[in-house]
Every structure is written in C-alpha cells, then in structure tokens.
Amino acid sequence: MRKSLVVMVKEPHPGRVKTRLGRDLGMVGAAWWFRHQTGALLRRLRDPRWDLALAVSPDVEGLVSRVWPGDLPRFAQGRGDLGDRMGAAMDAMPAGPVCLIGADIPGVTRAHVARAFAALGSAEAVFGPAPDGGYWLVGLKRMRRHAGLFDDVRWSTEYALADSVASLHGARVAYVDTLRDVDTVADLGAVNIYTKMKQ
Numbered sequence: 362m363r364k365s366l367v368v369m370v371k372e373p374h375p376g377r378v379k380t381r382l383g384r385d386l387g388m389v390g391a392a393w394w395f396r397h398q399t400g401a402l403l404r405r406l407r408d409p410r411w412d413l414a415l416a417v418s419p420d421v422e423g424l425v426s427r428v429w430p431g432d433l434p435r436f437a438q439g440r441g442d443l444g445d446r447m448g449a450a451m452d453a454m455p456a457g458p459v460c461l462i463g464a465d466i467p468g469v470t471r472a473h474v475a476r477a478f479a480a481l482g483s484a485e486a487v488f489g490p491a492p493d494g495g496y497w498l499v500g501l502k503r504m505r506r507h508a509g510l511f512d513d514v515r516w517s518t519e520y521a522l523a524d525s526v527a528s529l530h531g532a533r534v535a536y537v538d539t540l541r542d543v544d545t546v547a548d549l550g551a552v553n554i555y556t557k558m559k560q
Contacts, residue, residue, distance in 0.1 A: 362457030364411035364478050367450050369438065370399055370464045371418045372426055379465070385546040396428065398543070399464040403430060408471050411478065416450040416461075444511025444525075451501060460487070460500035465542045469497065476537045484535035486510075488526065494519030497540045 371378045373396035375388035383391035407413055413433055417423025420437035429435070436453050438446040451459050458481045460474060473489065480487040481502045489498030495517075501510075514524040526534055541551055 363455065364457055365414060365454040365459040366406065366411045366474055367414050367416050367454065367459065367461045368399075368403065368406070368464055369416045369418075369446070369450065369461065370423070370429060371395075372422055373399070373428060379544070381544045382546065382549070386549075394543075394549075395465065398467060399429070402464055402466070402469065403433070406469070406471060406474060408474070410475065411460075414454070416446070416453075418446075443516050444514050447499065448511050456503075458500065458502050460498055462489075462498045463542060465544075466497045466540050467543065468540045473498075473538050473540065480535035480537055483533070485532040486526075486529055487535045487537060488522060489537045490522055490539045492539060492541055494523070495521040495542070496525070497542055498537065499525065 373392045375392040376383065377392075379391040379395045380388070382394065386394070403413070403415075415423075415429055415433050415435040416438045417426065417429070417435050418438040420439065423429075424435060424437060436450075439449050440446075441449075447461055450461055458478055460477050462469060462474075477487050477489060477498055477500050481500055485502050487498070487500040488496045491497050509528050509530060511525060512528050514521055514528060541548055543549055
C-alpha cells in the first residue's frame with residue numbers, strides 16, 4: 362500500500378498565521394517566515410517512498426491558492442478544533458499508512474519521516490514528540506483513525522502528546538525523533554535560523 366504524508370498549511374497572511382511569533386517579529390515578518398519555511402519544507406520532503414499532500418486552510422482560499430506547489434494534491438482542513446481537522450485529514454487519505462505534520466518544523470527531514478513510517482511496521486500509531494509536550498508528527502498504520510483518537514486532548518498545552526496517546530486506549534504506540542516547532546522568537550533561536558533571517 363502507498364504511504365501518505367500530509368502537511369497542514371495555512372495561507373500566509375499577516376495576522377492570521379504565526380501570531381505568537383508575530384508579536385515579537387512583526388506580523389509581516391512572521392507570515393514571511395512561514396511562507397518561506399513551508400516552501401522549503403515541501404521541497405525537502407518530496408520523496409518517491411510516499412505521496413505528499415496538503416491539508417489547506419482557509420478552505421476555499423487554500424484550494425485555489427498559488428502560494429503552494431500546484432502539482433501537490435490538496436484538500437480543505439474543514440471546521441473544528443485541531444483534533445477534528447487532523448482526524449479529517451487522516452480519513453481523507455487512501456488505504457495505507459499515513460503521517461501528518463505541521464509546516465512549522467524547520468528541522469524535519471526525509472530521514473525523520475522515513476523513520477516514522479518504519480515505526481508503523483510494528484506499531485499502530487507513531488508520534489514525533491516536541492519539547493513543549495506536544496508533537497510535530499502523528500501517524501497511523503491504517504487509513505482510518507482509531508475511534509476516540511484526539512478526543513479530550515488539551516491542545517496547545519504540555520499535555521497534548523500524553524492526552525493524544527491516552528485517546529488511543531492501549532493501541533501500540535511508537536515514538537520517533539523529538540523536534541521543535543516554531544511559535545516564538547526563542548524557538549527560532551533554538552533552531553538556529555533567526556540570525557539568518559535578520560541578515
């Protein structure tokens with residue numbers, strides 16, 4: 362079965378994307394960073410071992426956007442909280458293993474993604490932890506999400522990963538590399554890219 366890698370993206374409008382980063386960097390600068398970071402990530406993660414697709418937001422604008430590569434399949438994220446939107450993205454994929462990531466992880470490489478898919482050989486679900494208690498990747502061995510997955514998760518807290526694992530109700534879970542996403546200027550410094558942006 363084909364593997365699917367889904368990247369969740371938002372249109373890079375100032376004030377509507379990376380607003381926490383924008384409070385320090387400026388909303389235009391934060392949107393610029395997100396657009397260029399996402400473009401670089403999509404170029405880097407193309408690989409014949411999996412099919413790359415985009416889950417876009419806002420729904421209507423994202424489906425016709427010229428910001429993202431036109432050759433990549435895309436579908437609307439839809440409504441609801443993060444768990445609702447991630448679950449819908451997983452359910453939209455064809456049969457086979459699926460991994461889902463955000464677009465704001467500068468350190469992710471094809472090797473990280475390959476390790477996540479490999480982990481699904483013996484596990485039903487895989488997570489890539491983040492240092493703040495969340496996660497940068499979630500993957501499932503089967504096309505459809507497990508019943509209850511993402512229910513009662515305290516999003517944007519240090520409990521997001523633990524809550525998500527608990528929602529799997531005993532399924533075999535694997536963990537791969539810990540990577541940092543970018544929400545603040547401090548995160549930019551931690552991944553050693555803030556200096557390059559300011560040059």
